[in-house]
Amino acid sequence: MALLDVKNLGISFGGLRAVDKFEIKIEKGQLYGLIGPNGAGKTTVFNLLTGVYKPDDGKIELDGKNITGSKTIDINKAGIARTFQNIRLFKELSVLDNVKVGLHNQYHYSTIEGILRLPRYFKVEKEMNEKAMELLKVFDLDKEADFLASNLPYGKQRKLEIARALATNPKLLLLDEPAAGMNPNETKELMDTIRFVRDNFDMTILLIEHDMKLVSGICEELTVLNFGQVLAQGKTADVLNDPEVIKAYLGE
Amino acid sequence: MKKKMNLNKSTKSTLITIGMVVVTYIVMMILTQAGALSSLMKGLLVPLCIYAIIAVALNLTVGILGELSLGHAGFMCVGAFSSAFFSICFKETMAAGPRFFLAIVIGALISALFGLLIGIPVLRLQGDYLAIVTLAFGEIIKNIINVLYVGRDANGFHFSTKDFMSLNMEADGKILINGAQGITGTPHDSNFTVGAILLVVTLLIVLNLINSRSGRAIMAIRDNRIAAESVGINITKYKLLAFSISAGLAGLAGVLYAHNLSILQAQPKNFGYNMSIMILVYVVLGGIGNIRGSVIASVILVLLPELMRELNDYRMLIYSIVLIGIMLFNWAPKAKLFREKYSLKRLLKKDN
Numbered sequence: 001m002a003l004l005d006v007k008n009l010g011i012s013f014g015g016l017r018a019v020d021k022f023e024i025k026i027e028k029g030q031l032y033g034l035i036g037p038n039g040a041g042k043t044t045v046f047n048l049l050t051g052v053y054k055p056d057d058g059k060i061e062l063d064g065k066n067i068t069g070s071k072t073i074d075i076n077k078a079g080i081a082r083t084f085q086n087i088r089l090f091k092e093l094s095v096l097d098n099v100k101v102g103l104h105n106q107y108h109y110s111t112i113e114g115i116l117r118l119p120r121y122f123k124v125e126k127e128m129n130e131k132a133m134e135l136l137k138v139f140d141l142d143k144e145a146d147f148l149a150s151n152l153p154y155g156k157q158r159k160l161e162i163a164r165a166l167a168t169n170p171k172l173l174l175l176d177e178p179a180a181g182m183n184p185n186e187t188k189e190l191m192d193t194i195r196f197v198r199d200n201f202d203m204t205i206l207l208i209e210h211d212m213k214l215v216s217g218i219c220e221e222l223t224v225l226n227f228g229q230v231l232a233q234g235k236t237a238d239v240l241n242d243p244e245v246i247k248a249y250l251g252e
Numbered sequence: 253m254k255k256k257m258n259l260n261k262s263t264k265s266t267l268i269t270i271g272m273v274v275v276t277y278i279v280m281m282i283l284t285q286a287g288a289l290s291s292l293m294k295g296l297l298v299p300l301c302i303y304a305i306i307a308v309a310l311n312l313t314v315g316i317l318g319e320l321s322l323g324h325a326g327f328m329c330v331g332a333f334s335s336a337f338f339s340i341c342f343k344e345t346m347a348a349g350p351r352f353f354l355a356i357v358i359g360a361l362i363s364a365l366f367g368l369l370i371g372i373p374v375l376r377l378q379g380d381y382l383a384i385v386t387l388a389f390g391e392i393i394k395n396i397i398n399v400l401y402v403g404r405d406a407n408g409f410h411f412s413t414k415d416f417m418s419l420n421m422e423a424d425g426k427i428l429i430n431g432a433q434g435i436t437g438t439p440h441d442s443n444f445t446v447g448a449i450l451l452v453v454t455l456l457i458v459l460n461l462i463n464s465r466s467g468r469a470i471m472a473i474r475d476n477r478i479a480a481e482s483v484g485i486n487i488t489k490y491k492l493l494a495f496s497i498s499a500g501l502a503g504l505a506g507v508l509y510a511h512n513l514s515i516l517q518a519q520p521k522n523f524g525y526n527m528s529i530m531i532l533v534y535v536v537l538g539g540i541g542n543i544r545g546s547v548i549a550s551v552i553l554v555l556l557p558e559l560m561r562e563l564n565d566y567r568m569l570i571y572s573i574v575l576i577g578i579m580l581f582n583w584a585p586k587a588k589l590f591r592e593k594y595s596l597k598r599l600l601k602k603d604n
Binding site for chain 1: 261456457461463464465466468469471472474475476478479480481482483484485486487493541
């Protein structure tokens with residue numbers, strides 16, 4: 001059974017059909033790419049998958065569970081975490097605290113226990129710190145743990161967003177243009193990180209990307225969107241050689 | 253290794269803040285005992301605690317939650333009147349200690365409840381709606397109390413919103429809340445010691461909250477609501493939590509205020525719009541989100557106009573110049589550089 005199974009997904013904004021009859025099937029452990037020209041509806045698909053928008057029609061199933069129309073926080077609890085095209089970190093919090101916010105639903109103690117500093121506060125906080133540092137180490141951010149998130153260089157901010165998403169312990173990770181604004185070296189490093197995350201966290205990853213080098217380098221399967229509709233779908237090499245896809249990207 | 257440092261850092265900062273209050277308290281107590289304080293200064297000790305508490309409370313809403321409240325004087329008013337009402341009801345029947353303790357709990361809880369009631373519809377919205385609604389709340393609560401008459405006789409309580417006569421009490425009836433005349437005869441339970449203890453309690457609540465799981469969630473919502481939602485934070489829950497704690501602490505300041513005066517009236521000058529703005533000034537000048545700053549700013553700004561009384565008309569002029577000065581010192585880029593260059597920490601490090 002596919003981990004993510006989307007059927008006939010659609011949404012309109014006024015008269016504009018932003019996404020129409022969108023279908024995708026992602027198997028567990030896959031690295032899947034979603035590409036398409038600007039304005040094709042890629043981020044809208046992400047917003048539909050994470051409950052930011054409610055779909056007008058269609059069905060979204062995660063691991064056999066219907067999550068169509070659920071709230072963002074319930075979808076996150078069900079196992080989808082995401083990053084954002086325009087980085088959305090908690091800027092005034094430290095790097096460590098950003099990850100600890102991600103761990104929020106994994107570790108529990110009540111507000112009262114926190115205010116009164118009962119023993120459970122210290123115990124759980126210690127566990128959270130250890131877990132968060134472990135995650136930061138994976139992304140080579142452990143030395144910057146005390147920095148404010150907004151003081152990190154751009155590439156590291158992108159990494160921190162991925163670390164924060166992973167902290168929520170998801171089954172499926174959605175990356176929205178993770179390589180946007182990165183130089184070729186940073187992109188290459190990012191590709192390694194994404195592969196590492198997939199292999200070491202048993203993660204399934206769906207990513208939006210414009211950088212064809214990154215897409216052809218790491219994605220096993222692709223879906224191409226154009227004007228809100230699926231233009232092509234399948235193995236990366238096949239899709240990229242599809243004349244329709246080339247036409248959509250380069251024009252005639 | 254690092255995580256330990258991090259934990260210590262926030263704990264250390266909390267301890268410094270609490271230590272500052274305790275040291276100030278001890279110094280003031282010694283000065284009072286030695287008779288070195290003028291009666292003006294002695295009279296200011298409790299108000300200092302009141303305004304420091306409410307500034308910290310408002311900073312929780314403005315700086316930590318990131319929502320604007322223009323009606324914190326209204327919550328103070330709710331806390332003041334509910335606790336004063338309780339205190340005069342049980343003035344004869346209870347000992348002063350437990351009665352004041354209960355009054356504190358009641359005042360704080362009732363204004364927290366009001367915070368919750370206002371927050372439930374308003375905090376679901378995005379935008380500056382909280383500012384508008386709290387502004388209205390502050391004015392409404394003040395006006396309601398000004399037309400509220402409550403009396404008690406052998407038959408129980410009587411309420412009216414018209415006048416004293418329409419309470420229809422029997423001859424032995426006693427009026428408790430007398431409309432615009434407010435509550436008279438509240439026991440004088442507040443003193444500097446209680447004020448300092450409540451300030452420390454307030455600081456501990458707010459600082460411990462900030463450095464806990466819930467506090468991080470609240471600040472995450474402030475920094476980026478959409479991202480907070482995407483990592484599974486319940487936005488409404490944590491907004492309500494922060495706002496009702498903030499309202500409850502404002503009520504605490506109100507309790508202290510009510511029991512420091514024998515006549516409690518809801519006037520524009522103590523619970524009106526100007527007071528709410530005054531508290532906001534303490535918060536902004538102390539640094540938004542900076543709890544220790546709120547305490548320092550409120551102390552300076554409460555003391556200043558009082559100490560300059562001899563200057564008569566010039567004191568508001570000087571007051572405003574000081575406000576501008578603090579603002580520049582806090583926020584101007586050049587001043588920031590200067591502070592970093594000559595910060596105490598740095599100078600101490602150089603010596604070593």
